[in-house]
Amino acid sequence: SQKIxxxxxxxxxxxxxxxxxxCNYTNYSPAYLQWYRQDPGRGPVFLLxxxxxxxxxxxxxxxxxxxxxxxxxxxxxxxxxxxxxxxYLCALPNTGGFKTIFGAxxxxxxxx
Amino acid sequence: xxxxxxxPRNRITKTGKRIMLECSQTKGHDRMYWYRQDPGLGLRLIxxxxxxxxxxxxxxxDGYSVSRQAQAKFSLSLESAIPNQTALYFCATSPxxxxxxxxxxxxxxxTRLTVL
Numbered sequence: 001s002q003k004i005x006x007x008x009x010x011x012x013x014x015x016x017x018x019x020x021x022x023c024n025y026t027n028y029s030p031a032y033l034q035w036y037r038q039d040p041g042r043g044p045v046f047l048l049x050x051x052x053x054x055x056x057x058x059x060x061x062x063x064x065x066x067x068x069x070x071x072x073x074x075x076x077x078x079x080x081x082x083x084x085x086x087x088y089l090c091a092l093p094n095t096g097g098f099k100t101i102f103g104a105x106x107x108x109x110x111x112x
Numbered sequence: 113x114x115x116x117x118x119x120p121r122n123r124i125t126k127t128g129k130r131i132m133l134e135c136s137q138t139k140g141h142d143r144m145y146w147y148r149q150d151p152g153l154g155l156r157l158i159x160x161x162x163x164x165x166x167x168x169x170x171x172x173x174d175g176y177s178v179s180r181q182a183q184a185k186f187s188l189s190l191e192s193a194i195p196n197q198t199a200l201y202f203c204a205t206s207p208x209x210x211x212x213x214x215x216x217x218x219x220x221x222x223t224r225l226t227v228l
Binding site: 044046089 | 116152153154155157160162170200202204206213214215216217218219220221222224
């Protein structure tokens, strides 16, 4: 069955550094991949979508890569700020493409 | 105004009680979803609806039921609440897959449910 793996351990970094989060998936080849941000007690918010034919996507300080050979996506936040502290979820369409499966997320803490 | 709203935002109830969580959206999306989130387990799909006449079970539908009253409204019911249904519940919407061929979802603020 399809599986999404995100690092369950929290990532702690210093303000100004680049945060890199990893999403690995197994057992299928999705047409696209999404990243969401979730603040404590609030609903996830869509950030970026990258398609299988795109190697990299950028939005302001965010950058996402998608390696379909490694079955991995990397999510980068450059010049990180304390306000970037949140949980980041990776999401993929299921095999039929009609539902979305979410990873458990990685918690990011950015220290001032 | 929020595009996806959920009521109530917090609810404490007792075992055996019937509970209804409501979701409304102004995004004009056809698809609506109910998820629950537990610490360390991520989002798990309870039910989803692709239009008013279409209701589908998700991965953890036992103990839950839903009603799609209109395109904009999707309710989740717990017929007889039990303590292990204590969780954070989210409603989400997405446009028809035919529109953008991707399933970007827009979430409500969540309902924190505690079953004693």
